Amino acid sequence: MNRLQSFLMGRNGPDALSKCTSVLACLLLIISMFARGVVSSVLWILALVMLGISYFRMFSRNIERRRRENARFLELTAPLAKKHRQLRMRRQQRNIYSFFKCPECSTVLRVPKGKGRVRVTCKTCGHKFERTT
Secondary structure, three states: OOHHHHHHHHOOOOHHHHHHHHHHHHHHHHHHOOOHHHHHHHHHHHHHHHHHHHHHHOOOHHHHHHHHHHHHHHHHHHHHHHHHHHHHHHHHHOOOOEEEEOOOOOOOEEEEOOOEEEEEEEOOOOEEEEEEE
């Protein structure tokens, strides 16, 4: 156990980018099982390369460089992550609230369900419209 701890000390470890490359590699391996011919071989080799990159990143001692790479990855995927969080929250709240888009600015507005016909005022542009909840 001491040898393993001393080996892992000062290493980067798993971060968001290495986790993403590992998941993509696994998906490519699964797809390669169902593909035929050259496509299967190419996908398999690409998956192994991605796994190699992932492990290289996890065991790298150049932590600062790996942090910059991970920060850039998180910066590029931030809009997707934000959209995913919004959709997850809407799915969780769909029994309590109705969601409407403002006809003027397309902002998503949340209104409690079961209130009948309500007049909604957009907080972004101030446009007023009526909807049934």
